[in-house]
Amino acid sequence: MRLVHSVAxxxxxxxxxxxxxxxxxxxxxxxxxxxxxxxxxxxxCPVVASIFVNPLQFGxxxxxxxxxRTLAADCxxxxxxxxxxxxxxxxxxxxxxxQTFQVQPPLADELCGAFRPxxxxxxxxxxxxxxxxxxxxxxxxxxxxxxQLFLLKAMTRQFNLDIELLECETLRAEDDLALSSxxxxxxxxxxxxxxxxxxxxxxxxxxxxxxxxxxxxxxAASTDRLKQHGWQVDxxxxxxxxxxxxxxxxxxxxxxxxxxxLGATRLIDNIETGRATxxxxxx
Amino acid sequence: MRLVHSVAxxxxxxxxxxxxxxxxxxxxxxxxxxxxxxxxxxxxCPVVASIFVNPLQFGxxxxxxxxxRTLAADCxxxxxxxxxxxxxxxxxxxxxxxQTFQVQPPLADELCGAFRPxxxxxxxxxxxxxxxxxxxxxxxxxxxxxxQLFLLKAMTRQFNLDIELLECETLRAEDDLALSSxxxxxxxxxxxxxxxxxxxxxxxxxxxxxxxxxxxxxxAASTDRLKQHGWQVDxxxxxxxxxxxxxxxxxxxxxxxxxxxLGATRLIDNIETGRATxxxxxx
Numbered sequence: 001m002r003l004v005h006s007v008a009x010x011x012x013x014x015x016x017x018x019x020x021x022x023x024x025x026x027x028x029x030x031x032x033x034x035x036x037x038x039x040x041x042x043x044x045c046p047v048v049a050s051i052f053v054n055p056l057q058f059g060x061x062x063x064x065x066x067x068x069r070t071l072a073a074d075c076x077x078x079x080x081x082x083x084x085x086x087x088x089x090x091x092x093x094x095x096x097x098x099q100t101f102q103v104q105p106p107l108a109d110e111l112c113g114a115f116r117p118x119x120x121x122x123x124x125x126x127x128x129x130x131x132x133x134x135x136x137x138x139x140x141x142x143x144x145x146x147x148q149l150f151l152l153k154a155m156t157r158q159f160n161l162d163i164e165l166l167e168c169e170t171l172r173a174e175d176d177l178a179l180s181s182x183x184x185x186x187x188x189x190x191x192x193x194x195x196x197x198x199x200x201x202x203x204x205x206x207x208x209x210x211x212x213x214x215x216x217x218x219x220a221a222s223t224d225r226l227k228q229h230g231w232q233v234d235x236x237x238x239x240x241x242x243x244x245x246x247x248x249x250x251x252x253x254x255x256x257x258x259x260x261x262l263g264a265t266r267l268i269d270n271i272e273t274g275r276a277t278x279x280x281x282x283x
Numbered sequence: 284m285r286l287v288h289s290v291a292x293x294x295x296x297x298x299x300x301x302x303x304x305x306x307x308x309x310x311x312x313x314x315x316x317x318x319x320x321x322x323x324x325x326x327x328c329p330v331v332a333s334i335f336v337n338p339l340q341f342g343x344x345x346x347x348x349x350x351x352r353t354l355a356a357d358c359x360x361x362x363x364x365x366x367x368x369x370x371x372x373x374x375x376x377x378x379x380x381x382q383t384f385q386v387q388p389p390l391a392d393e394l395c396g397a398f399r400p401x402x403x404x405x406x407x408x409x410x411x412x413x414x415x416x417x418x419x420x421x422x423x424x425x426x427x428x429x430x431q432l433f434l435l436k437a438m439t440r441q442f443n444l445d446i447e448l449l450e451c452e453t454l455r456a457e458d459d460l461a462l463s464s465x466x467x468x469x470x471x472x473x474x475x476x477x478x479x480x481x482x483x484x485x486x487x488x489x490x491x492x493x494x495x496x497x498x499x500x501x502x503a504a505s506t507d508r509l510k511q512h513g514w515q516v517d518x519x520x521x522x523x524x525x526x527x528x529x530x531x532x533x534x535x536x537x538x539x540x541x542x543x544x545l546g547a548t549r550l551i552d553n554i555e556t557g558r559a560t561x562x563x564x565x566x
Contacts, residue, residue: 007443097440097441099441100388100389100437100441101386101387101388101389101407101437101438101441101442102386102387103384103385103386103387104384104385104386104387104404105383105384106383106384121387124384128442129441129442129443132442132443132444132445133443135445154383154384155384157380158380158382158383158384158412159384159411159412159415160290160412160415160416161415162415162418
């Protein structure tokens with residue numbers, strides 16, 4: 001495995017390769033990231049993992065300063081997983097001048113966008129830049145960051161990027177808590193409470209699947225239960241999988257998404273669901 | 284020369300070519316465009332000219348509807364110039380879905396940006412899309428659209444696009460009017476008046492070169508003279524060539540830019556200038 005820090009080194013390392021699969025990360029890797037690398041390997045070309053904590057996607061007061069930087073441990077995990085190249089640029093390599101050009105994505109006021117102004121513009125901008133630096137044939141993203149994945153798929157289409165996005169299911173701990181670098185911020189009491197977020201999402205998803213259609217009531221009941229257990233809930237919302245907007249009558253494929261805080265730690269999670277389609281009357 | 288209308292045909296036509304030079308146009312070609320094609324040919328690789336009247340860069344009330352579409356004549360000129368491929372997509376090929384992702388450029392409230400809200404976001408967005416469709420090694424732009432060229436160079440750097448931008452001097456008629464598709468809108472009386480715009484820019488540039496430093500006075504005097512001859516002046520402004528902002532004391536390289544209307548026709552032009560540097564005291 002090669003570790004490179006500049007675009008020039010990366011281009012040299014990739015010379016002669018016309019296809020690569022990119023796994024963009026912010027480091028502090030866990031099994032969820034390794035699953036992304038394994039998904040990338042199924043594409044049958046060299047795998048590049050990028051490690052870059054992107055200042056542009058953090059708001060004032062967010063955890064940019066103490067976001068965990070663990071490059072040596074990350075590289076050990078990646079090497080063990082059979083990753084080919086690690087691209088770990090520093091901030092001046094990615095932003096040698098003020099980034100006055102940004103990607104302006106839609107849904108900026110929806111879901112996490114409403115609580116993290118500028119976050120998705122920062123994500124889309126850095127991902128576009130990484131795409132142009134690495135020029136991969138494939139790029140792999142997890143479903144845990146559902147709104148991010150939705151936006152990156154749309155950006156790839158709308159900017160005509162010749163890249164195929166591969167998606168991965170969320171990896172979970174034994175108690176179903178979604179794996180996340182931010183889980184490391186939780187106290188042991190918070191860690192014990194944390195699985196309730198997914199449990200409530202699942203409860204809403206099951207109710208929808210079985211035919212309940214009062215979205216607002218389901219959302220409010222789950223939000224209340226979380227609050228009773230000490231959560232501050234940014235949102236818990238049923239959305240159309242096609243638009244990420246509130247479902248219309250025509251939508252039968254939904255995703256239930258939530259962001260909520262335990263103490264200072266903000267966790268997000270989601271679950272896809274849909275109304276069970278009626279059995280077709282022919283075999 | 285091949286004429287293609289879709290990205291799929293274009294990719295097929297380019298199969299095996301790893302380097303091309305792109306000349307993006309909106310058609311209605313004149314000698315200024317052909318000079319861009321000739322510049323592209325000096326790069327020594329196949330030349331792709333794109334022809335696309337981009338709705339995203341026209342504001343309400345602008346000339347999108349009657350912007351001249353002259354594909355057959357354009358193709359004849361391009362073939363004559365030795366262009367290799369013409370890429371002329373229709374609107375649904377470029378925008379198969381609503382373009383909810385846009386490039387947000389800086390300087391949106393400066394110069395033409397102040398008078399054409401959303402124009403440069405539309406330009407940058409379509410150029411990024413064309414870059415991704417064609418994936419050229421080089422792209423050629425004229426200096427007549429100076430703010431556009433400035434922004435596209437910055438976008439290319441800041442989005443890490445692996446494309447070299449080549450620039451061309453403005454082509455002028457014998458009376459120094461900058462060649463432009465929009466000159467065709469001018470009545471014969473307006474056409475006779477039109478060279479005054481560049482004459483005033485030149486007057487400001489000459490004054491600056493000879494040491495005058497009261498920018499505001501020069502701008503106001505030239506603006507007044509244009510108004511006296513029936514022009515409506517959007518702006519006439521001395522700017523730093525490095526920033527396109529009003530010059531600071533440190534700036535010694537300037538560009539004088541103007542946009543002004545004769546009747547319903549809006550013309551733009553510019554001229555680069557700088558203070559003559561003092562002769563160095565050694566040979």
